[in-house]
Amino acid sequence: MIAAHGGRLVNRIAEGDLRTELLAKAEKAPRLTLNSREVSDLEMLGIGALSPLDGFMGSYDLGSVVKSCRLANGTAWPLPVTLSNKGVALEEGSDLALVDAADNLLGILHLQEKYSFDKDSEAQGCLGTTDEAHPGVQYLKSIGDEYLAGPVWVLNMPTYDFANEHRLTPRETRVLFKARGWETIVAFQTRNPIHRAHEYLTKCALELVDGLMIHPLVGETKSDDTPAKVRMDCYETLLARYYPADRTVLAVYPQAMRYAGPREAMFHALIRKNYGCTHIIIGRDHAGVGSYYGTYDAQEIFENFSTEEIGIVPMKFEHAFWDKVAGAMASNKTAAATKPEDKIFLSGTKVREMLTNGERPPVEFTRPEVADILIDAMASKATV
Amino acid sequence: MNNKVTLKIPRPLYERIQQVIGDSGFSSPTDFIVFVLRDLVGDRALEKANPEADVRPSVTNDEIAEIRRKLENLGYL
Numbered sequence: 001m002i003a004a005h006g007g008r009l010v011n012r013i014a015e016g017d018l019r020t021e022l023l024a025k026a027e028k029a030p031r032l033t034l035n036s037r038e039v040s041d042l043e044m045l046g047i048g049a050l051s052p053l054d055g056f057m058g059s060y061d062l063g064s065v066v067k068s069c070r071l072a073n074g075t076a077w078p079l080p081v082t083l084s085n086k087g088v089a090l091e092e093g094s095d096l097a098l099v100d101a102a103d104n105l106l107g108i109l110h111l112q113e114k115y116s117f118d119k120d121s122e123a124q125g126c127l128g129t130t131d132e133a134h135p136g137v138q139y140l141k142s143i144g145d146e147y148l149a150g151p152v153w154v155l156n157m158p159t160y161d162f163a164n165e166h167r168l169t170p171r172e173t174r175v176l177f178k179a180r181g182w183e184t185i186v187a188f189q190t191r192n193p194i195h196r197a198h199e200y201l202t203k204c205a206l207e208l209v210d211g212l213m214i215h216p217l218v219g220e221t222k223s224d225d226t227p228a229k230v231r232m233d234c235y236e237t238l239l240a241r242y243y244p245a246d247r248t249v250l251a252v253y254p255q256a257m258r259y260a261g262p263r264e265a266m267f268h269a270l271i272r273k274n275y276g277c278t279h280i281i282i283g284r285d286h287a288g289v290g291s292y293y294g295t296y297d298a299q300e301i302f303e304n305f306s307t308e309e310i311g312i313v314p315m316k317f318e319h320a321f322w323d324k325v326a327g328a329m330a331s332n333k334t335a336a337a338t339k340p341e342d343k344i345f346l347s348g349t350k351v352r353e354m355l356t357n358g359e360r361p362p363v364e365f366t367r368p369e370v371a372d373i374l375i376d377a378m379a380s381k382a383t384v
Numbered sequence: 385m386n387n388k389v390t391l392k393i394p395r396p397l398y399e400r401i402q403q404v405i406g407d408s409g410f411s412s413p414t415d416f417i418v419f420v421l422r423d424l425v426g427d428r429a430l431e432k433a434n435p436e437a438d439v440r441p442s443v444t445n446d447e448i449a450e451i452r453r454k455l456e457n458l459g460y461l
Contacts, residue, residue, distance in 0.1 A: 009443075060410065060419040072410065072419055165458050171443050175451040179461050249460065 001174055002278050002311060005270045006052025006075055009170060013046045014108075014153040022153055026097040026108045030088050032148070037139065037256040039100050039158050040219040041081050042107050044255055044271070046154030047169040051274045055151035056083035059115040062147070066117075066125035069263065069304070076309045077270070078263035078301075079126055082117075083109070084143035090114060096148065105156055112150035119145075127260050129292050135222055135259045158254075162229045163218060168251040173213065174276040176249065182211035186279040186315060187272035189286075191217045191257055193226055193234040193374060195366040197320035197345070199242065200329035205281050205315050206247060213249045213277060214239065219256035222289070228252075230377040234370045241369065251275075261285070261293030262301035266310075269302070273312040282314040321345035322364035352378075393417075 004010070014022050034042060044050045052075060057065070060072040062080050071077045090096060090111055098107040119140045120130050127136045160167070168176065177185050186205040190198065194214070206212040214235055218228040232252075239250055255271070258264050264287035269280045286298035294300075299316040307313075318331035322344035325336040337343050344364045346354075354361050355378045360371040401413040410416040443451070455461045 058419075060415060064410075168455075168460075171447070172451050172455065175443065175448055176455050176460055179452060179455070 001178060001276055002273055004048065004051040004170070004274045005311065008051065009174075009274060010045070010048040010051040010054050011171070012048070012054055012151070012153050013157075014155055018153070019155060022108050023105075023155055025095050026105055026155060029095040029097040029108065030090060031097045031099050031103070031105075032083075032088050032109075033086060033099055033101060033103070034083070034106070035101075035143070036220040038083055038098075039106065040254050040256045041083075042098060042152060042154060043158050045081070045152055046107065046157070047171070049170055049255075049271050049274050050081060051170075053077075053081055055109065055112075056147070056149050057081050058113045058149035059117065059147075062117055062122070066122050069266075076266075076305050078266040079258060079260055080122065083148045085114065085146040085148050086144055090148065098152070100158060104159075106158060107152050107154045107156075109148065109152045110150045111148055114146055114148050116145050117147060126263055127258075127292070128262075131292075133290070134292060135257075135289060139258075163232050163252050166232070166250055166252045167254070170275045173249070173251060177211060177276050180211060180246075182209075184209035184279065185211045185213055185277045186281060187213045187215050187268075187275065187277040188281050189215055189217060189253065189268045189272070191221050191225055191231075193231055193366070193370055194238055195351075195361075195370070196322065196329060196364060199238070199367075200320045201281055201283065201317045203243075204317070205279065206244075208315075209279055211247055211249065212243075213251060213272075213275070215251055215253045215272065215275070217255055217257060218252045219254050221257045222259070225257075226374070227377070230373065233373045237369045237373060238367060242367065257287070259287060259289040261288045262297040265298035265314075266301050266305075269310065269312050269314055273310075277312060279313045279315050281317060283317050284319055319345065322362075391417075 045053060045055060057080055062082060064070055064072040065077055065080055069076065069078050092111055092113060094111050096109045096111055097105055098109055099105050123130045123137045123140055127134055130137060132138060132141060186209045188202050202212055202214070216231055216235060235250055239248055265282050268287065272280050282299050284295050285293060288298065299314065302310060302314050318333050320329055320331045323330035323335045323337045324342040324344065335343065344362055346361055346365050351361055355374045358375050358379065360368055398413055401416055405413065405416050410419065452461065
């Protein structure tokens, strides 16, 4: 089984006597309300998905990540995992109870450091822009100026009203892969419904490995992305009808999107290594938004690191489409079609327009069962 | 009141740290030393709170059995 990033799978879920002791400490500690991204990050820290991190980052790690895409100890790491203060008066060395928006206790942080960091530097270094139209920049502008750092323990896992049967931790996926006898596993990260192009990529990848984990991101996304609940219906339907059950697993990835393009592609890869995956599909403009990143940036970032320090293998794919000449899915690398009119590929805007009008996109673009779920979701949204 | 104190370390060690930090993101040997000490002291506090925290295996055999039961119940196995 592939080793976790940094060598050891972290476990920060408090149990038994430790949990009892920490619950008592949390009762007396000041309470900090986490935003949606921070709740996701806390859960990810707890289950070890962000190994080797065992808490929210301090200034040295953050400075090093922003500047050189590495933690302060040199470990490759592309994005900040930080906790913002919300005006709570705190002293370094104290404990802090972490709660969600409904004031449910989720965890405890031992405050090692509170510090400020220049947000423009963070945005420019990690997102490649300070443009306030970028959702990642908007997030940075929306939070406080002070970060709180230190190790965390999760005392209660966040609760959700969907996909609970698919919320597997890295420990659980590792046991699952072993039980199924899979030695090589490819992860497919997505925040969209799976259309024929994505189905093609995942099946091409599966031809080369033992198993496929469809691992949709279900944390916070942009308001115009398809809601995670709707996507889950699409994935379940698609997998039940069009994928080999004994070679495919559907589990969810609770992280929030950063829309950080190449750095987030690397982030997604390292985290899937922690889940036990040996390969990950990296398409063009992976985790991108708007036109902030170059077409191949998300694939090229891996070339800045040695194979050993990344560990997981990025499987780099071109855009796929239906090739009318060959009568099959293809990419520009494999297509017989040379004319644009012989390649069936629809833009996201066009697809949304068709679905809103209750029209199914062509079967060569999306499976009818998936189209119907999306049309129903659009109709429900329109009537709300 | 200044909330910082001065520590003395051997000069060769200081010079070695200067070389080591290079382009690592630390702006000075002091930054590096504070980072290492904070990490070390934090870890010790953690060990005191939970002596088994840093030595327990990622997954024990009992946990594997429990996880397998969960995966069977969910239909994964």
